[in-house]
Amino acid sequence: MPESNGIANPNEHLDIPKWINEGYFKAVLDKDEPNYAKVINFTPVAAIPPGENFTSIMLRIYIDLEMKDGSKKTKTYVFKTMLPSEKGGSNISDMGLFPKEMKMYDKYLPAFEALYKEAGLSIQIAPKCLHTEIRENNIHFIFEDLAVKKFKNVDRINGLDMPHMQRVMQKLAEFHAASAVYAERHGPFPEEFKEGFVVINGKEFLIKCFEFEQRPFKEAMGKWDMKDADKYIKNFPTTEQFWKHSISSLDVDPNEFNVLIHGDFWSSNLMCNYLPDGNINEVLFVDFQIGKWGSPAQDLLFFLTLSAAKDIRLKEYDTFIEIYWKRLVECLNVLKYQKPLPKLRDIQMSMYKKENSFYAFFAVLNHLPIILFPTDKDSNLHSLMAEGEEGENYRKRLYTNPAFADVMKDLYPFYYKRGIFHFSDYE
Numbered sequence: 166m167p168e169s170n171g172i173a174n175p176n177e178h179l180d181i182p183k184w185i186n187e188g189y190f191k192a193v194l195d196k197d198e199p200n201y202a203k204v205i206n207f208t209p210v211a212a213i214p215p216g217e218n219f220t221s222i223m224l225r226i227y228i229d230l231e232m233k234d235g236s237k238k239t240k241t242y243v244f245k246t247m248l249p250s251e252k253g254g255s256n257i258s259d260m261g262l263f264p265k266e267m268k269m270y271d272k273y274l275p276a277f278e279a280l281y282k283e284a285g286l287s288i289q290i291a292p293k294c295l296h297t298e299i300r301e302n303n304i305h306f307i308f309e310d311l312a313v314k315k316f317k318n319v320d321r322i323n324g325l326d327m328p329h330m331q332r333v334m335q336k337l338a339e340f341h342a343a344s345a346v347y348a349e350r351h352g353p354f355p356e357e358f359k360e361g362f363v364v365i366n367g368k369e370f371l372i373k374c375f376e377f378e379q380r381p382f383k384e385a386m387g388k389w390d391m392k393d394a395d396k397y398i399k400n401f402p403t404t405e406q407f408w409k410h411s412i413s414s415l416d417v418d419p420n421e422f423n424v425l426i427h428g429d430f431w432s433s434n435l436m437c438n439y440l441p442d443g444n445i446n447e448v449l450f451v452d453f454q455i456g457k458w459g460s461p462a463q464d465l466l467f468f469l470t471l472s473a474a475k476d477i478r479l480k481e482y483d484t485f486i487e488i489y490w491k492r493l494v495e496c497l498n499v500l501k502y503q504k505p506l507p508k509l510r511d512i513q514m515s516m517y518k519k520e521n522s523f524y525a526f527f528a529v530l531n532h533l534p535i536i537l538f539p540t541d542k543d544s545n546l547h548s549l550m551a552e553g554e555e556g557e558n559y560r561k562r563l564y565t566n567p568a569f570a571d572v573m574k575d576l577y578p579f580y581y582k583r584g585i586f587h588f589s590d591y592e
Contacts, residue, residue, distance in 0.1 A: 172227055176211035181224060185209050185244060190228065193296050193307055198230060198240060205229040205237070212243055213318075213433075214540045221263075221454075222246050225310065241310040242295070247303045263304035265357050269453035270294035270306065273354075273425070277343035284499050290340050291450050292436075316436040316449065321536045322568065324474035325432060327481065328445060333435060334485055335492040336448045337427070337468070341461050342496035344425035349503060354425060354458055361428040361457035362527060363411045375407050377550065378530055378560060385564035391574040397581060402526075402588035409591035414523040417459050421515065422507035426464040428455030431532060432472040462515035463524040465489065466585075470528040471536055475572055479579055486512055522585040529576065534563035537572065 187207040194201055206229040213223050224244040232238055247263055274291045281288040296307040319325050325333060348354065363371065379401065386398050402410060417423060427434070427450060434452040437445050457463075469478070469485055490509045497506055515521060535549070548559045563569065580586045 172208055172210055174210040176214055179211040181209050197295060200233050201230040202233045203231050205231055241313060243308040243310050245306040265456065266454040267297050267304055269456065271297055276347055280343050280346055280500055286499065288339055289449060311436050311449065314438055316438045318436055319432050321432045325472050326474050327477055330473055330485055331488050332445050332448050334489040337464060338489050338492035339496050340450065341424035342493055342500060346500040346502050358425065358456060358458050360415060361455045363414050368408065371411060372404060372408060374550065376404060377556065381560045381564050382530060388565060389570040389574045391577060397577055400588060406588040406591045410523055410588060413520045416520040421460060422511060423459055424461050425456050426459055426461065428457055430464045430468045460515045460521050462521040466516060466521060466524040467528050470525050471532055479575060517584060519590055525580055525585050534569050537568040538563055538566055
């Protein structure tokens, strides 16, 4: 990993816009470090390796300061901005992800944390957002750098072990509970929170993604050493079934327990730090672009599909749901939720419902092959959606990756036998 001034850059292939410079950060520094005299060095680098984020540019900004008393100090920030239009940014813009995330950091996440504070608990859900801005139709965020507090991602390829899964399930329950109580007290979330990964106006893009992926995916299914592979290939969704399957995820039963789901909940969208003995200290969530109002089963299906370690993903599947439910009920009680509390059987039943199962299939079609693929310069939205030989080869590499095949030969039948991958249900 090449370094400049001792600073590592995990993605040398990332183009960093020239306007991200010390002048842009002046307002943040004036507020965050009022005793600084001048900037000595300003160094922007990629914050994450390729394959960890597909919908934005993530940078870590290193700023060496000279203070008014003559001392020196280094500050780091995480900067998030939109992809260039030609690199997939136009599709992301059409989905309205960044305006939604701006509302999350400016309004809802602080409000959720305030609910716990009022109840006498100190629960932080996300990193502190120091600055949001709309400039030339682009939205930018500046966050505290969690690396300073020794937060880090869990290895996405190996997945989360049982201690990590337990803590993350409990943290997800804390987030969901606060959102349900907030809605109970303040009314429904705005219209844009009725859509998540699936956007009615984004049908063309979603169908295009599916049609790029379906052929190499089906071809790979026959090579996974999966028993009864022909049956699963035969019952793979048609384009029409896939679209009906997708839009069903927007259906919300008002008589069920509903929350604001994270929407893109997997290992790279959470960070942990640790106690000296190696035990987990804190867990925080990041990347709130795709949240929507709906069943908590949607986050649960997505996360359990993508992020548990292989040896416990299916073995402890129902245990994870029970861990989540116990903490959910605790938090709803603490926050004085007025409606009937969800029972474990309610959460379990919601995992099978037609309107939630998109979050399992989309995870295995679109996310899991990327998560299990080693870091590669081509791991980006542009490559995934590329037409011609470049895109075909990349998608073939994803779906025939031995690590992906090893998971899918058990995971795909698991969901099929639960009825979750019965796509004829959408005819």
